[in-house]
Amino acid sequence: MTDLSSAMGTGLELPVRQDPPRRRHPLREIFSANRWPILATQGLIVTEETLELLHPAAIGWAVNDLLHGRYVGLSVFAGLYLSHVGVAVLRQRHDTRTYHRIYSDLAVKVIDEQRRRGVAAPQLMARSVLARQFTTFFERDVPSVIAALFGFFGALAMLFAYDWVTGAAAAALVLPLILISRWQGKRTVTFSTRLNDRLEREGRAILDGRPTKLRRHYRSVMGWRVRLSDVEATSWGWMQVLMAALGIVVLVRAAGLPGAEAGTIFAVVAYYWNFTMAFDDVPELVEQAGQLRDIGRRLDGSRDPAEDDDD
Numbered sequence: 001m002t003d004l005s006s007a008m009g010t011g012l013e014l015p016v017r018q019d020p021p022r023r024r025h026p027l028r029e030i031f032s033a034n035r036w037p038i039l040a041t042q043g044l045i046v047t048e049e050t051l052e053l054l055h056p057a058a059i060g061w062a063v064n065d066l067l068h069g070r071y072v073g074l075s076v077f078a079g080l081y082l083s084h085v086g087v088a089v090l091r092q093r094h095d096t097r098t099y100h101r102i103y104s105d106l107a108v109k110v111i112d113e114q115r116r117r118g119v120a121a122p123q124l125m126a127r128s129v130l131a132r133q134f135t136t137f138f139e140r141d142v143p144s145v146i147a148a149l150f151g152f153f154g155a156l157a158m159l160f161a162y163d164w165v166t167g168a169a170a171a172a173l174v175l176p177l178i179l180i181s182r183w184q185g186k187r188t189v190t191f192s193t194r195l196n197d198r199l200e201r202e203g204r205a206i207l208d209g210r211p212t213k214l215r216r217h218y219r220s221v222m223g224w225r226v227r228l229s230d231v232e233a234t235s236w237g238w239m240q241v242l243m244a245a246l247g248i249v250v251l252v253r254a255a256g257l258p259g260a261e262a263g264t265i266f267a268v269v270a271y272y273w274n275f276t277m278a279f280d281d282v283p284e285l286v287e288q289a290g291q292l293r294d295i296g297r298r299l300d301g302s303r304d305p306a307e308d309d310d311d
Contacts, residue, residue, distance in 0.1 A: 030102060030134055037098045038138055044091035045143050049150040051084040056270035057158065063263030073263075099139040103132060120204075151278025158271045163257060166268065169249045170275055173242050177279060184235040185286045188228065195224035235286070243276045
């Protein structure tokens with residue numbers, strides 16, 4: 001108290017303890033360091049998905065034209081398809097070069113940072129492998145998310161364009177699908193954390209070498225993977241039940257549209273199918289998001305597994 005009074009009396013400022021700056025999430029760091037190559041890849045994905053979204057409408061146009069002896073729709077479809085193929089090939093070639101380079105840089109950085117923090121060698125190797133999922137997110141999961149968004153919003157817009165009742169029926173599924181995804185997401189985060197705890201201890205279990213400990217370790221890993229798989233399967237199953245109900249509405253409405261031609265019916269059913277397919281990857285994407293959240297906490301030091309956790 002005397003020191004404090006003296007310092008205040010003499011006008012000296014006491015040093016203020018500052019908290020260390022909060023580190024950005026690894027996904028943000030990767031994007032910031034590789035912004036333009038990643039944006040170029042995602043731009044190609046958006047172009048690719050836009051062209052693919054137009055396929056059912058182009059096929060329906062081609063069918064209707066052919067039934068009337070015309071070939072304009074067929075020409076449009078052929079041009080659209082070839083353009084889609086060209087963009088897809090370019091995107092795949094760019095993907096391989098971009099993300100392999102990003103992972104090489106990331107692996108070196110993760111190993112160096114974790115070693116300086118004193119992370120044990122077995123745990124260090126496990127974290128370098130887990131870090132691969134961040135580049136996998138940009139390489140595989142981002143395209144899946146973009147495809148799902150196009151499949152959902154694009155197909156929904158096209159269903160409204162062909163028949164507003166069909167579009168409204170599809171839109172009515174949004175809330176229950178969100179609730180299912182939230183249920184899955186909460187459980188995925190919990191189970192992913194426990195699974196990654198186990199994977200980080202795998203090196204120590206192998207070095208220990210005792211059959212009993214190895215058996216307990218791998219049974220635990222299997223148990224958490226099974227829990228994750230069960231949650232994903234349950235989520236997917238409920239989504240498919242909702243989609244089956246929507247399919248009945250789509251088929252009845254498409255067949256009953258006034259003056260509908262064969263190509264028009266095909267287009268409506270195809271857009272329903274695209275809408276359905278958009279949700280096929282949602283359970284897997286939710287699981288991957290939970291994994292990345294936990295891995296990010298490990299790499300920045302805010303999450304470390306308990307040493308004696310044998311669950």
